[in-house]
Amino acid sequence: MATAATSVLPELDAEALARWRAGGGRVIELMSMARELGPVAGFRIGERKVVLVTGAAQVQQVLAKQPDDYVKRGHRVKPLLGDGLLCAAGEPWRRQRKLLQPQFTVRGIRAYEPQIRAGVAAAAARWQEAARSGEVREIDADLRYFSLDVIWRSLTAHPLDQETHRRLVAASEGFAAIPAFAPATGDTTLDFTEANEQVDRVAERAIALAGEAEEPGLVQVLLRAAAELPDHTERLVRDELMTLVVAGYETTATALSWLFLLLDAHPEQRTWALAAGPAGSAERTAAIRALVDETLRLYPVAWLMPRYAAEDGELDGLPIEAGTTVLLSPYLTHRDPQLWPEPEEFRPQRFLDAERRPAPGAYFPFGLGPRACLGAQFAVREMVLLLEELLPAYRAEITEAPAETAYRLTVHPDGPVRAVLHAEGE
Numbered sequence: 001m002a003t004a005a006t007s008v009l010p011e012l013d014a015e016a017l018a019r020w021r022a023g024g025g026r027v028i029e030l031m032s033m034a035r036e037l038g039p040v041a042g043f044r045i046g047e048r049k050v051v052l053v054t055g056a057a058q059v060q061q062v063l064a065k066q067p068d069d070y071v072k073r074g075h076r077v078k079p080l081l082g083d084g085l086l087c088a089a090g091e092p093w094r095r096q097r098k099l100l101q102p103q104f105t106v107r108g109i110r111a112y113e114p115q116i117r118a119g120v121a122a123a124a125a126r127w128q129e130a131a132r133s134g135e136v137r138e139i140d141a142d143l144r145y146f147s148l149d150v151i152w153r154s155l156t157a158h159p160l161d162q163e164t165h166r167r168l169v170a171a172s173e174g175f176a177a178i179p180a181f182a183p184a185t186g187d188t189t190l191d192f193t194e195a196n197e198q199v200d201r202v203a204e205r206a207i208a209l210a211g212e213a214e215e216p217g218l219v220q221v222l223l224r225a226a227a228e229l230p231d232h233t234e235r236l237v238r239d240e241l242m243t244l245v246v247a248g249y250e251t252t253a254t255a256l257s258w259l260f261l262l263l264d265a266h267p268e269q270r271t272w273a274l275a276a277g278p279a280g281s282a283e284r285t286a287a288i289r290a291l292v293d294e295t296l297r298l299y300p301v302a303w304l305m306p307r308y309a310a311e312d313g314e315l316d317g318l319p320i321e322a323g324t325t326v327l328l329s330p331y332l333t334h335r336d337p338q339l340w341p342e343p344e345e346f347r348p349q350r351f352l353d354a355e356r357r358p359a360p361g362a363y364f365p366f367g368l369g370p371r372a373c374l375g376a377q378f379a380v381r382e383m384v385l386l387l388e389e390l391l392p393a394y395r396a397e398i399t400e401a402p403a404e405t406a407y408r409l410t411v412h413p414d415g416p417v418r419a420v421l422h423a424e425g426e
Helices: 004-008 014-022 027-037 056-065 090-104 106-133 139-156 162-176 193-212 218-228 234-265 267-275 282-298 348-352 376-393
Strands: 040-045 048-053 136-138 305-309 313-315 318-320 325-328 394-400 405-407 411-413 418-423
Touching: 048 056, 056 305, 056 313, 056 325, 090 106, 090 218, 090 234, 106 139, 106 376, 106 418, 136 139, 139 162, 139 193, 139 218, 139 234, 139 376, 139 418, 162 193, 193 218, 193 234, 218 234, 234 267, 234 282, 234 376, 234 394, 234 411, 267 282, 267 348, 267 376, 282 348, 282 376, 376 394
Parallel strands: 048 325
Antiparallel strands: 040 048, 136 418, 305 325, 313 318, 394 418, 405 411
8 A cells, every 4th residue: 555645644653552442543643644634544553554534525435335345344342242233244234234124214213202202201300300409410321321221111111220220331341441443463352251241131131021011122023033034043132132222322322421511511502402493393303403413423423433445446546455444433524624614613503504414425423325323313313302301491500521532432521421400491
């Protein structure tokens, strides 16, 4: 990969490799590389050849137009999620996607809306009590509980119980240890024994509850597949179940934590969204959806998406050798001033401007193309429903916010988000 790009960029040194493994990902350095060298930049990390793709057209090329040329090679969470949809590839992935796809269409999500609304009501009740008492809340913990509660209700038709919550929090420590991108040189093998034990117990609990449920849930869809399809083993049911929990939990909880931090810094945006229309109106819903979209622009949960060149090729004039790591970063693309005016500003109104729609490939918080996140519409729907309930009723006054951002498997506030909740009327 002898190109001008690779000759300009130095090889990342041992200290940089350590930072990659620690989770920092050298985001600022990568952003500088992209801005100096353009939408496609080649460099090395140890012996690994890497191409960073940040241009909208090039992102679209890799993820949407040539997904068979730039493929996933396993996944960083495979030690915990096994062969679930997030980690599967090839024909097994196609079969699993086909099975679950109908559950996450607009029509499919409608069937789970009562469960989402029940989770919203439970979260609102917790905030009502907190506002009454005046206690300082770790609202990020509240939002994680809400997210887990909703996905658990959707899976089993039962509310989240404390024992399951405890096990999922313990398992999440395993996910938190996974880096965003693991260099080929000098990786330390992580021990997921404890996390896997917790995941297995949770899966057993979900399957047992699904057998007791009077209303259908996602677990029943998986169990029917296991009974009817020879390739859908009991182990795959476990892997799919936990993939749905993890994917649904991380996206929603992290995005909501960022959103409340942003609204604390920009209270005028909360006022704007509530003034867009009366409760329940299409105008208010659209404004709240814009809050969510803008939050995901600034803090896309899956901030780094590795792909691998399946064969020799070329991207935007840069030769790509088979086996080259191709990194796509919504975090970097979403902050490109060529694509987004004033990219560091929190301006949800940009998503309601019909004359300035983002170019294809400029906005992909849930990925693009055939491997885009299956649960994207579900995640956005539950966030909007929660915010329609909480924003008019409560103002979260942040009393303690993390000073740092953690760039690991997800991009999240590096510490608790504490707030006092103030009850407010419309």
